[in-house]
Amino acid sequence: MKSIEDYVKLEPQYYRYVLANYQELFVQKFAELDTSKIDNVVIYATGSSANAAYGALPLMSKVLGMPVQIEEPSIAENYLLKVKQNTLCIAISQGGHSYSVVKLIERLQATGHAVFTLTSELTSPVARVSQNVLTMGMPVEEMPYVSAGYSIEILDLMIIALTIAQKEQRLTTKEFNQYLAELRTIAQNLPDVIRRASEWVARQLPSFVTAKRLMFIGYGAAYGVSREGETKTTEAVRISSWGKELEEYMHGPYLGLTADDFIICLEPNGKLQKRADLLKQFLDKHVNNIYTIYANDARNKQGHDLSLGIETDELLTALFMTVPVHLLAYSLSKEHGHDLQHSAYPDFDEITSSKI
Numbered sequence: 001m002k003s004i005e006d007y008v009k010l011e012p013q014y015y016r017y018v019l020a021n022y023q024e025l026f027v028q029k030f031a032e033l034d035t036s037k038i039d040n041v042v043i044y045a046t047g048s049s050a051n052a053a054y055g056a057l058p059l060m061s062k063v064l065g066m067p068v069q070i071e072e073p074s075i076a077e078n079y080l081l082k083v084k085q086n087t088l089c090i091a092i093s094q095g096g097h098s099y100s101v102v103k104l105i106e107r108l109q110a111t112g113h114a115v116f117t118l119t120s121e122l123t124s125p126v127a128r129v130s131q132n133v134l135t136m137g138m139p140v141e142e143m144p145y146v147s148a149g150y151s152i153e154i155l156d157l158m159i160i161a162l163t164i165a166q167k168e169q170r171l172t173t174k175e176f177n178q179y180l181a182e183l184r185t186i187a188q189n190l191p192d193v194i195r196r197a198s199e200w201v202a203r204q205l206p207s208f209v210t211a212k213r214l215m216f217i218g219y220g221a222a223y224g225v226s227r228e229g230e231t232k233t234t235e236a237v238r239i240s241s242w243g244k245e246l247e248e249y250m251h252g253p254y255l256g257l258t259a260d261d262f263i264i265c266l267e268p269n270g271k272l273q274k275r276a277d278l279l280k281q282f283l284d285k286h287v288n289n290i291y292t293i294y295a296n297d298a299r300n301k302q303g304h305d306l307s308l309g310i311e312t313d314e315l316l317t318a319l320f321m322t323v324p325v326h327l328l329a330y331s332l333s334k335e336h337g338h339d340l341q342h343s344a345y346p347d348f349d350e351i352t353s354s355k356i
């Protein structure tokens with residue numbers, strides 16, 4: 001079975017495929033649909049798929065010029081099923097076996113709502129119940145702790161939003177092509193990101209391996225990255241972890257810090273960089289291990305920080321900022337001796353049927 005690291009290394013190839021085939025994957029799927037009345041988007045996803053949606057959300061909302069929100073499928077199905085008439089409903093389940101997503105799609109369709117389901121497994125329970133399936137443009141990820149699938153979901157969601165925005169003339173063809181060109185540039189630079197991230201992980205691993213708790217703080221598109229940091233650290237490293245939004249962290253969670261925490265700040269070089277710098281000024285006084293991963297670079301970068309060297313729109317940074325987070329989780333899980341190929345708790349799904 002391929003590892004998390006193997007899949008991270010496949011990301012440039014998968015990005016190239018989606019960018020070469022976006023017409024068949026997405027543009028043609030929405031061509032026949034009347035998208036003129038859509039006035040908001042709701043994305044239903046859980047775990048890494050929800051994190052990916054948070055990474056894509058700021059760009060989606062900007063280019064579509066409408067509210068985009070993310071809902072937990074179980075809460076939506078059981079308590080929030082009052083979807084507005086003109087909502088574009090998108091359900092995501094990479095593997096296609098998530099019980100809560102299957103139930104939600106069934107309930108939405110039964111109440112007359114069209115749902116577009118994004119998945120990589122076309123024979124899965126999620127795909128089988130869905131009336132409108134969108135394929136992610138990559139093979140099914142064998143490794144249950146996904147990395148490439150999460151990143152491809154971000155790219156897919158961005159292209160879906162760009163497609164509808166262009167169709168509805170919210171973006172000119174020139175603007176649409178400029179976005180695509182920028183996505184291609186990021187894909188081309190991905191091997192360099194992977195190299196920088198691998199070297200950084202190898203250098204910092206002896207320190208990170210001592211961490212009892214690992215926290216990720218991000219804002220904007222990097223909020224999705226911080227959530228994914230929490231998911232992967234919890235699932236693969238199996239130590240305590242938080243993934244917070246910058247201001248959310250400042251409104252309480254900071255009170256729970258301890259000097260031996262490890263904190264990774266995710267800096268997309270965006271509009272809240274000064275706020276993040278102030279938080280780091282405070283954290284530096286109280287916490288021993290503060291790291292920053294920069295999308296591009298910074299003058300106040302410290303020796304143990306990581307620069308990914310990509311100058312781009314902050315709204316696109318979730319496409320590559322998770323690479324070091326995934327590689328760190330993978331290396332730490334190996335250091336901790338976890339076997340990610342076999343379930344840690346084989347009785348879990350037997351009892352709960354959380355994956356069907």
Ligand SMILES: N[C@@H]1[C@@H](O)[C@H](O)[C@@H](COP(=O)(O)O)O[C@@H]1O
Pocket residue numbers: 046047048049092093094095096097098101144145146235
């Ligand atoms: N532990 C896994 C997560 O790692 C995964 O992200 C989530 C969603 O999976 P999917 O996108 O296939 O629905 O399911 C499980 O809970």
